[in-house]
Amino acid sequence: MMEQTLxxxxxxxxxxxxHFHxxxxxxxxxxxxxxxxxxxxxxxxxxxxxxxGVFRPGTSANRYLGVWYxxxxxxVVWVANRDNPITGGSRVxxxxxxxxxxxxxxxxxxxxxxxxxxxxxxxxxxxxxxxxGNLVLMDENQKIIWQSFDYLTDTLLPGMKLGxxxxxxxxxxxxxxxxxxxxxxGEFTWGADTLGYPENKLRKGPQVTxxxxxxxxxxxxxxxxxxxxxxxxxxxxxxxxxxxFSYVLDDSSILTRTTLNSSGQLxxxxxxxxxxxxxxxxxxxxxxxxxxxxxxxxxxxxxNMIQQSCACLDTKRFVPRNQQSWERADxxxxxxxxxxxxxxxxxxxxxxxxxxRLPDTEHTWFNxxxxxxxxxxxxxxxxxxxxxxxxxxxxxxxGCLLWFNDLFDMREYSVGNGGQDIFVxxxxxxxxxxxxxxxxxGAKIEIILPVTILGVLIIGMFLTWSLYARRKRNHRKGEDNxxxxxxxxxxxxxxxxxxxxxxxxxxxxxxxxxxxxxGVLEEGIEVAVKRLSRTSSQGVHEFKNEVICIxxxxxxxxxxxxxxxxxGDERLLIYEYMANKSLDSFIFDENENKILDWxxxxxxxxxxxxxxxxxxxxxxxxxxHRDLKVSNILLDQDMNPKISDFGIARSFGxxxxxxxTHRVVGTYGYMAPEYALDGxxxxxxxxxxxxxxxxxxxxxxxxxxxxxPEYDHNLIGHAWSVYSEGRTMELIDANLAxxxxxxxxxxxxxxxxxxxxxxxxxxxxxxxxxxxxxGESTLPQPKQPAFxxxxxxxxxxxxxxxYLAGSxxxxxxxxxxxx
Ligand SMILES: *[C@@H]1O[C@H](CO)[C@@H](O)[C@H](O)[C@H]1NC(C)=O
Ligand SMILES: *[C@@H]1O[C@H](CO)[C@@H](O)[C@H](O)[C@H]1NC(C)=O
Ligand SMILES: *[C@@H]1O[C@H](CO)[C@@H](O)[C@H](O)[C@H]1NC(C)=O
Ligand SMILES: *[C@@H]1O[C@H](CO)[C@@H](O)[C@H](O)[C@H]1NC(C)=O
Ligand SMILES: *[C@@H]1O[C@H](CO)[C@@H](O)[C@H](O)[C@H]1NC(C)=O
Ligand SMILES: *[C@@H]1O[C@H](CO)[C@@H](O)[C@H](O)[C@H]1NC(C)=O
Ligand SMILES: *[C@@H]1O[C@H](CO)[C@@H](O)[C@H](O)[C@H]1NC(C)=O
Ligand SMILES: *[C@@H]1O[C@H](CO)[C@@H](O)[C@H](O)[C@H]1NC(C)=O
Numbered sequence: 001m002m003e004q005t006l007x008x009x010x011x012x013x014x015x016x017x018x019h020f021h022x023x024x025x026x027x028x029x030x031x032x033x034x035x036x037x038x039x040x041x042x043x044x045x046x047x048x049x050x051x052x053g054v055f056r057p058g059t060s061a062n063r064y065l066g067v068w069y070x071x072x073x074x075x076v077v078w079v080a081n082r083d084n085p086i087t088g089g090s091r092v093x094x095x096x097x098x099x100x101x102x103x104x105x106x107x108x109x110x111x112x113x114x115x116x117x118x119x120x121x122x123x124x125x126x127x128x129x130x131x132x133g134n135l136v137l138m139d140e141n142q143k144i145i146w147q148s149f150d151y152l153t154d155t156l157l158p159g160m161k162l163g164x165x166x167x168x169x170x171x172x173x174x175x176x177x178x179x180x181x182x183x184x185x186g187e188f189t190w191g192a193d194t195l196g197y198p199e200n201k202l203r204k205g206p207q208v209t210x211x212x213x214x215x216x217x218x219x220x221x222x223x224x225x226x227x228x229x230x231x232x233x234x235x236x237x238x239x240x241x242x243x244x245f246s247y248v249l250d251d252s253s254i255l256t257r258t259t260l261n262s263s264g265q266l267x268x269x270x271x272x273x274x275x276x277x278x279x280x281x282x283x284x285x286x287x288x289x290x291x292x293x294x295x296x297x298x299x300x301x302x303x304n305m306i307q308q309s310c311a312c313l314d315t316k317r318f319v320p321r322n323q324q325s326w327e328r329a330d331x332x333x334x335x336x337x338x339x340x341x342x343x344x345x346x347x348x349x350x351x352x353x354x355x356x357r358l359p360d361t362e363h364t365w366f367n368x369x370x371x372x373x374x375x376x377x378x379x380x381x382x383x384x385x386x387x388x389x390x391x392x393x394x395x396x397x398x399g400c401l402l403w404f405n406d407l408f409d410m411r412e413y414s415v416g417n418g419g420q421d422i423f424v425x426x427x428x429x430x431x432x433x434x435x436x437x438x439x440x441x442g443a444k445i446e447i448i449l450p451v452t453i454l455g456v457l458i459i460g461m462f463l464t465w466s467l468y469a470r471r472k473r474n475h476r477k478g479e480d481n482x483x484x485x486x487x488x489x490x491x492x493x494x495x496x497x498x499x500x501x502x503x504x505x506x507x508x509x510x511x512x513x514x515x516x517x518x519g520v521l522e523e524g525i526e527v528a529v530k531r532l533s534r535t536s537s538q539g540v541h542e543f544k545n546e547v548i549c550i551x552x553x554x555x556x557x558x559x560x561x562x563x564x565x566x567x568g569d570e571r572l573l574i575y576e577y578m579a580n581k582s583l584d585s586f587i588f589d590e591n592e593n594k595i596l597d598w599x600x601x602x603x604x605x606x607x608x609x610x611x612x613x614x615x616x617x618x619x620x621x622x623x624x625h626r627d628l629k630v631s632n633i634l635l636d637q638d639m640n641p642k643i644s645d646f647g648i649a650r651s652f653g654x655x656x657x658x659x660x661t662h663r664v665v666g667t668y669g670y671m672a673p674e675y676a677l678d679g680x681x682x683x684x685x686x687x688x689x690x691x692x693x694x695x696x697x698x699x700x701x702x703x704x705x706x707x708x709p710e711y712d713h714n715l716i717g718h719a720w721s722v723y724s725e726g727r728t729m730e731l732i733d734a735n736l737a738x739x740x741x742x743x744x745x746x747x748x749x750x751x752x753x754x755x756x757x758x759x760x761x762x763x764x765x766x767x768x769x770x771x772x773x774x775g776e777s778t779l780p781q782p783k784q785p786a787f788x789x790x791x792x793x794x795x796x797x798x799x800x801x802x803y804l805a806g807s808x809x810x811x812x813x814x815x816x817x818x819x
Contacts (some may be wrong), residue, residue: 019407027051031096032126038093038106043094044070045129049255050077052129054092060181062087064101065094066405067133067148069255072271075278076183077155077257078148081113081415083184096127100146101137115146131252133157138628153183156258163192163237163244168185172244174260188264196364197391198236198243199403202285204264209293210285211409213357214391214401215245238368238603247715256281293360293409296334298424300356300410313353313410314677334408338428343383347428350376350388355419358389359407365399368392374475375400376423389422486564487544487551488574495519495565495572499529508581509631518577526577527562531570540566547573553623557611557635559644578642580635587630587700598738601697602638607641608633608772612690613766615643616683624681628689629670630696669704669714674760684760690769693756695719698748700733716756716785723753723782747773753782 026041034212042053051070054063062085067078081103086092091106100115108191115137124140135148149160153391154176156162159701161172173191178184192202192215200212215236249256255271266285266526269278288294289301295310298318302311310317310326311334320326321333341348370378372390379385384404391401402566413419498519499506506517514533520526543566551561586592596604615623625632625643632645672688674680692703695715703715713721728749732740751772762783764772772779 003696024311030126030128031094032124038091040091043127043129043135045131045133047131049131050129050133050462052135054086057177057183058181060085062182063092064183065092066183067129067135069271072255072278075257077153077157078151079153079183080148082153082177084112086112094127096125096137098125100125101127101135133160134159153177153611154260158248158252158256159246161244161246162190163242164194165196165242165243165244166792174258176260176262176264179262186262188260188262190260190266192243193242193246195362197361197366198238199361200244200245202260202264202266205574209264210292211283211292211360214361226813239372240778290410295408295410296404297408298335298337299331300353300412302412313424314351317351317426337427337430339429341383341427343426344428348380348425349428349431350379350423351426351431352421352423354421355413356421356422357409357411357413358391358401358422359387360409361391361401361403363405364401364403366391366399368395368399369396370400371747372400375402378402379423379425385425386423387422389420390419394419418634439598487548487561490565490572490574490767492564492565492567492570492572494521495529495574498527502531519574528559528575528577530573530575532573543571553615555611555614555618556640557642558614559608559642575644578634578644579637580639582631582644583633583635583641583697584630586635587697588702593700593733594735596639596739598736598744599739601736602741602744602748604633604635604639604641605694606770608643608690608693609773611641611643612686613770614768616686622683624683625686626675626681627667628686628693629667630693632680633693667704669702672760673758682760683765684763687755687763687766688760688767690766691752691763692716694752694755695731698733698736698745698752701742716753719749719753720782720785723749747779750782753785754780756785757783758785759783792796 007535027044028041029044029046031043042051048070050067052065052067055066055068055076056063057076064082065080066076068074068076086103086105092112093104093106095102095104103112104110105112125137125145126139127135132149136144136148139145139516149157150165150168150170150172152160152162152172152174154174156174162174164171171191173189176188178186187204188202190200190202192198197214199214201208202210202212215238233250235245237244246573256269257507258268260264260266265283266740267280268282270281271277272279284290287303289303295301299310299312299320301309309329310331312320317338317408318335319338320331321336325331325333372388375388378400379388379402382402382404385402386405387403387407389401390397390399391398401740407422407424410422411419435773462688496502498521499517502515502517506519508516508518508528510516514531517529517531519529520524531623544564547561547564551563554560559578560576562574562576564574586596609611612625612628615625625645627641627645632643634642634644636642670689670692672681672685674682675685675688692715696703699719701715722728729742729745731749732745734746751764751769754772755769
């Protein structure tokens with residue numbers, strides 16, 4: 001019995017020893033002509049960073065010649081005999097001779113691998129491993145005649161190239177291992193597509209699954225928020241002899257590598273010396289928007305905090321090819337121009353779209369010395385040219401890329417997080433709004449958001465600032481801790497306990513993006529937990545940054561965000577709990593609405609106005625709520641209103657007041673006409689929703705679904721007709737009759753009607769609203785409101801049945817997720 005146990009442990013020990021390293025007896029730095037390196041020896045780089053030798057991957061019994069980090073166990077960066085392993089226990093030798101480098105069985109002529117030198121090879125060749133990880137074979141003049149960097153496996157090291165050498169025909173691309181035990185080439189490759197302007201593509205077999213975007217030659221330095229210690233220099237070469245893309249770290253003592261694993265995930269890693277581990281810096285593809293061609297033509301994919309979806313490049317000039325399937329989130333048809341191109345001589349023009357991952361460049365033409373003006377002219381001359389762009393902004397405005405097919409595989413980034421400008425050809429009639437458009441572009445550029453660490457740039461390559469940020473943190477803390485988030489991060493188990501495992505009994509309501517639960521933390525603190533729908537696989541960094549951004553908005557009329565929780569694909573937002581739930585449970589309820597007397601209602605109206613004013617003008621960020629409605633107004637125990645659900649609010653900064661959105665997110669009944677119909681939103685579209693709220697609070701009736709028995713009016717229409725006939729007091733909730741102050745009621749209704757005017761420019765801003773509500777001065781006369789009649793609204797622009805079906809209910813309309 002004892003004996004068996006002992007044997008077992010000895011065997012285990014032996015297995016552990018064999019697991020990665022074989023026992024190496026000698027460490028050399030050079031193998032020269034006709035010298036032999038046996039499989040017990042290794043070749044070490046000058047300062048001992050890399051080592052070449054024979055290894056076994058994982059638990060495999062097979063052996064391979066490879067290069068690994070000498071001081072880091074089990075990190076192989078290059079393999080010679082990938083698909084021809086040394087089986088069995090036979091001894092092997094690495095020989096350097098006039099035929100180059102070869103790996104042979106000792107006492108036998110069997111060759112496992114050879115560097116396949118040609119006649120030019122030298123008799124006095126020597127082999128060395130460099131500190132970059134490059135295994136080089138040099139002639140007597142130290143000229144490189146062969147190097148492992150020309151034959152990439154699954155790892156990209158700084159200094160390695162992706163692309164193609166037209167002189168030697170060598171193609172540089174990564175190819176994944178079959179499995180962790182088998183370095184033979186697997187299904188996935190990542191490399192340059194050089195048919196048009198070069199770009200990197202991830203392929204599964206012949207199928208493209210992800211594209212990195214066209215190459216651009218940029219040095220990402222001088223961004224003051226980051227340590228200059230961890231900067232990269234990217235190098236793109238596009239000339240007659242080669243097309244290549246590579247990067248080097250300015251501080252070469254920092255170890256980084258990018259790997260393509262056998263399930264097709266590209267991952268960038270940084271070695272953290274203190275933690276003695278590889279820290280993941282970036283993993284691609286990240287989300288559904290990275291799926292190749294997900295949105296098809298003239299549409300872009302975008303991800304926000306809650307969801308990811310496709311939208312036509314702009315809703316004015318493009319329409320889904322098939323509206324019905326588009327609404328079902330079947331985006332395969334893509335979008336088409338509203339007005340087809342007719343290519344009348346000189347009449348067409350271009351519209352600029354910003355922050356776009358440029359479309360697939362397979363059918364492109366380029367000239368990197370042409371300026372943008374000539375580029376435009378060249379595109380305009382050829383009817384099949386659909387767009388132009390400057391792919392490389394580092395060339396002082398030079399560089400011209402033209403597309404000769406329908407544009408596809410675009411992605412839209414939030415401002416400052418990557419993407420480039422593209423100029424898309426349009427029929428002359430679509431160019432009328434050009435000035436508006438420019439304004440909109442400006443707004444985009446001005447957006448102030450904390451730098452989203454992940455994904456600052458996917459330009460050509462995929463290494464991003466996240467490397468810097470991580471590194472910086474690790475520097476500071478000396479370990480690979482979780483990020484220094486300024487917001488409490490709750491553990492999933494804490495929240496699960498607090499909500500009785502998300503019990504149905506604890507559901508407070510169903511918000512736009514998932515259910516909201518009541519929870520009680522251990523300390524007895526009550527919270528509301530919003531569990532975002534699981535369909536989003538948004539990056540953790542992006543999510544956290546958006547959460548931090550929201551949590552910075554603090555005002556007594558805004559619901560406070562206490563923290564968040566991220567686990568796997570779970571995303572939870574933890575808010576302060578509001579004892580009295582939402583306003584709609586009072587004003588639309590026959591019994592509860594008695595609780596809200598006029599004074600309380602008027603306070604609620606003023607509170608909402610102050611909260612909205614803060615969002616629009618006073619907060620550091622300028623926020624448009626976009627989905628303001630009674631169910632998003634929560635009440636604390638003293639009936640003070642607090643605006644909730646900034647999930648869809650988009651911040652934008654500076655003095656811009658307008659922006660255009662691809663997706664209409666909001667609730668019918670509260671949406672301003674310009675927003676519902678054209679997707680143009682601004683603070684004035686929130687003002688419209690506020691106006692509807694005021695009318696609902698005063699009348700106790702829902703705008704949507706309210707149909708006047710005689711006139712077929714909705715609530716706005718009804719309010720307008722009683723107001724214009726001087727019978728405003730007929731509008732008020734019957735329960736208010738006793739408590740109300742007629743002057744305040746009239747004022748509120750008039751302000752409400754001013755807010756719902758058809759023309760956004762006629763509507764007051766929130767600071768005037770507050771002044772008008774509180775003051776005694778004469779108010780302007782409102783013009784006839786938008787959406788006067790329910791029917792008009794429905795018939796006018798929404799012919800599809802999807803909209804009609806949801807028209808009377810209070811659902812939030814958002815785009816459907818893909819999964
Ligand atoms: C070399 O080894 C292989 C397999 O072990 C054997 O089949 C072959 O005959 C050997 N050749 C020589 C020349 O010894
Ligand atoms: C060397 O040439 C042989 C035969 O042409 C080929 O099978 C092998 O893949 C080549 N090896 C390398 C490293 O190119
Ligand atoms: C690099 O980082 C170290 C430590 O954080 C700092 O002392 C040094 O100044 C940095 N070097 C540069 C060039 O920023
Ligand atoms: C292409 O660029 C590379 C790297 O800059 C250079 O070595 C090579 O000579 C260039 N070839 C031509 C034809 O310009
Ligand atoms: C590849 O990486 C992804 C992401 O880290 C991981 O989920 C997957 O399991 C990895 N595949 C293998 C075979 O290790
Ligand atoms: C097209 O426009 C150019 C310049 O405006 C003019 O020279 C040319 O004659 C026009 N061609 C046709 C077919 O109208
Ligand atoms: C590229 O553009 C430059 C500047 O406009 C021009 O001189 C050159 O002839 C162009 N080359 C090609 C191949 O069109
Ligand atoms: C337009 O561009 C396409 C693609 O480069 C080319 O085949 C065609 O000849 C060009 N037409 C004209 C009129 O230049």
